[in-house]
Amino acid sequence: MKNQRIQERIEKLRRKMEAENIRFYIVPTADYHNSEYVDDYFKVREFFSGFTGSNGTLVVSAEEAGLWTDGRYFIQAEKELEGTGITLFRMQEEGVPEIWQYLEEKTQESDLVAFDGRVVDTAFGKKLEKKLEAKGVKLYYEDDPAAGLWTDRPGLPAHPVTVLPDALCGVTTEEKLAAVREKMCREGCSYLLLSKLDDLMWLLNIRGSDVECNPVALSYGLITMDEMFYFIGGRAVTPQFRTYAQDRGIILKEYADIIPFLKTFSYEGRVLADEKNISYLLYKTVSERAEILNQSSPTEWMKAVKNPVELDRMREIYLKDSVVVTKFIYWLKQNVGRMELTEVSAADYLDGLRAQTEGFLDLSFPTISAYKENAAMMHYEAMEGSCKKLAPEGMLLVDSGGQYLGGTTDVTRTIVLGAVSQEIKKHYSAVAAGMLQLSQAKFLYGCTGRNLDILARKPLWDMGIDYKCGTGHGVGYILNVHEGPQGIRWRFAPGSSEAVLEAGMDVTNEPGVYIEGSHGIRIENVMVVRNGVKNGDGQFMEFETLTFVPIDREALDKDSLRTEDIERINAYHKQVYDKISAFLTEEERTWLGEATAAL
């Protein structure tokens, strides 16, 4: 089946490319800030390819169009690219070239390779420089060559920002700026260039709403030892924020002026900038005028270690959010087969429950509601009309979270709606066992996620099954649901940095099984690293679990669980009952008693 709309768009693009003598056009999925989620304004790749996943890069030439995406999206991309003439490149699979390798092979001397330098990250831009400029290929990056082809493109957002009360933040902007400047000084830098939006929000104790589910405002910051220049759309600046900024020596500038400003600024010293988080155009603009110290911004690490005030708010919010999800599970099990339900209507019900919760601001990401084999697509998005109807059989995977004044949540449960196969039970039990084995880990200070990942994955690896993604990521505080530098992953990338798990860092724990065409299982809790015993052997660390939602007993296969797994499930379920039963109705509580009974 031909996808006329996409083929026409690509045709239009190719004509434009021909007119401008562009041999290859690259469209990654990014805004100007390397945010994971992007506002509609930036959905150029989706516009030209039809692929809606959150990660993917389109490369178009006269002869071929290819889309690169990762394992989470292989199944979804295959579906969405059908009939577009676009080839799917499955990243990290054997024999699949990386984009630079593909371009290195396909380009010839004096070819022009074009991309919008504002939406391309520095590493990728530099890689292209190194690999392509060496063979005489030219790069075009100062603006977007395809600008104008998308005629009904939405406008660039600039919603008013909110200043958070100190009681929610624990640390003031003045204190954060002082700590950042201390670090700049220690590194011998006179400036810190910040383009990462959640870092800017964290630093200024403000929140915005320019990106779906991310409470951030499009902006840039240049911090000097005495001042801070803050580039933000004029419409976003409320009188409250203007005063707040003035009182703290923060000079407000128009968002669009960042590049002209950096081109005319008098640099007196090195600029600390994390090349991972500044666009290639920012990198080129600054590096041609000053020395860059390429290093993680101190804000990244500081933001990741939640302070005691933040942790207290998070404990409260996670409890409320756990109650919401537990109520949802009860409602779903009660009503499936009794009323018309779909993936979307179930998600809507859950979203509605969250929206009624005190302090609710927004979802932290679009709720994933995936029934049966749809759940094998890790980031499947159900669509009204095309989505599956729910029946009293199989399982529904629901991955969801909220933005609250008090924290950002992220939780997944895969819920039994009726009969499930023995294979599914075996997989579900292994996922639950792995998740709880990681939750209960004791480890010496100095461990990173790479040391611990195998605890979650082991029951699956023992069966020859893997999930093609990390086990866990950091979670923001009233900020992005995906946050670094902490994480639980196993893969080794030479030279890459790893974050030692520090007390106060929060991290998700979400192993899964994804069997294409059959079923998908994921169970996800959020945990906080805390100090355990300290003795002559060192400081031991452990996790505190924040999420208290039952694991589905109907999908647990007692025979395939080890004694210690059963003990862990029973202990977790006792906690779930103790913590949330008080917030349920009588009926819900009775059900929860059964749902958390010892195996």
Add this chain to the structure above:
Amino acid sequence: MKNQRIQERIEKLRRKMEAENIRFYIVPTADYHNSEYVDDYFKVREFFSGFTGSNGTLVVSAEEAGLWTDGRYFIQAEKELEGTGITLFRMQEEGVPEIWQYLEEKTQESDLVAFDGRVVDTAFGKKLEKKLEAKGVKLYYEDDPAAGLWTDRPGLPAHPVTVLPDALCGVTTEEKLAAVREKMCREGCSYLLLSKLDDLMWLLNIRGSDVECNPVALSYGLITMDEMFYFIGGRAVTPQFRTYAQDRGIILKEYADIIPFLKTFSYEGRVLADEKNISYLLYKTVSERAEILNQSSPTEWMKAVKNPVELDRMREIYLKDSVVVTKFIYWLKQNVGRMELTEVSAADYLDGLRAQTEGFLDLSFPTISAYKENAAMMHYEAMEGSCKKLAPEGMLLVDSGGQYLGGTTDVTRTIVLGAVSQEIKKHYSAVAAGMLQLSQAKFLYGCTGRNLDILARKPLWDMGIDYKCGTGHGVGYILNVHEGPQGIRWRFAPGSSEAVLEAGMDVTNEPGVYIEGSHGIRIENVMVVRNGVKNGDGQFMEFETLTFVPIDREALDKDSLRTEDIERINAYHKQVYDKISAFLTEEERTWLGEATAAL
């Protein structure tokens, strides 16, 4: 109690330092090749400090003398440094400065810091350059400022080398040289500078005996695209080796001529050299004349991946060696309390059994025989006269191995001689459980030892106990018992490289418990990485165990073991009985039947 001898030596050194205006004198523990074991000629640090451990660095100034060593040696160093006036610096413990930090703090402008540049590794030399030269401190490194103070110093060894038959090597020197040159070419290098002795032996399919327990010859190599210059003591060159070398385009040079040669050589292109494995003096000599590509030598990785011929020989040799150790355990249990036995005499008996084994060449390291609390010292060396007598109580830790024509072995068992406490049983059981949990790991291709280490350590970490060393290291093939790049360790060092575990790599698996003043437990098997199932989720890897020696049932506490641990112990013991019982006497076989009976 004053250690007169050491204090006098340090006094002599201080007078010499004063005469030469040297403010700090640094003596690491290394030969000219960064070998782990060193010939007596190189034991300068031991000469001046009295500390006999295999790792340690002495730093002497007019006011202070300090010895830095790692966790394996804290207990031993404390004992040996008593009365010397030398302060022990416990590396990696909280608040203990690294040597460069110590020097950075203590030195002042125009101070002279001296060391023998041939025995200092490049990284350390460069670190000192960066940290000290910046503040105007001068480095002295072209020779050893303390040469001459050690009047009865032994001579530099140069024993005749042996050429190995092809049937033992699997791959010829010509093939190895071709593969190395292919890699040099791919990296854009015209030369490979090799100083690592086991890499040189592996490459040339020869063995030497210049270092105790290491079948290596002191030598250097410079490989060009057509030739190889091989620097070795004239006395080491047999007529057989001279012909062998000539036939392969290998030009023999005198060992001592390496520095003059490198100073006058006409470099036409880059030199590949692993700065980890060349001395600071080699580094300075070459880097002042040519560009160095600092990278692991291709020989390191090639040597680590054992070929099928080597693996077959190793399986045979490990079986023979396992029989030796099992016979030893039986003999020990039979005779303790019935005859006079000491740590040393027990080790001698074991060494004697090994020496009678077909193909035996040497021990692969001095046998560690440590009774009761002595076993808490990880690398304790029992001395005739001062060592402990064995009695029918407690445990004896024996870590030993042999060099055979067919492989290098390394095995540890901690053997019950009589009554042991419940605490010891609990610790022993946890060590056995961790060792076998790691042995049975299934993991995706791409994992390194850092992903797996926690499997061995988990039962101990769960109790708040750690062992202050890695879990495993590579083992050479008729070569050094410690070999890289593979290993099983958990600690993260930013920027350090990790070796993906490749099929054919061998690695030890040796968790332990070390309780100062009480007891020490270590159980060590050697394993080889091999391919497991391959499916859509990737290539799974697993380990093949080479060591088949019983784990002491008398120290296993069934109640503290999980069902799966018990199953693993029983399965391993069945293998042990099946593989080695045929090589035992009737009496030994009967005992082994009981020693390996299912728990």
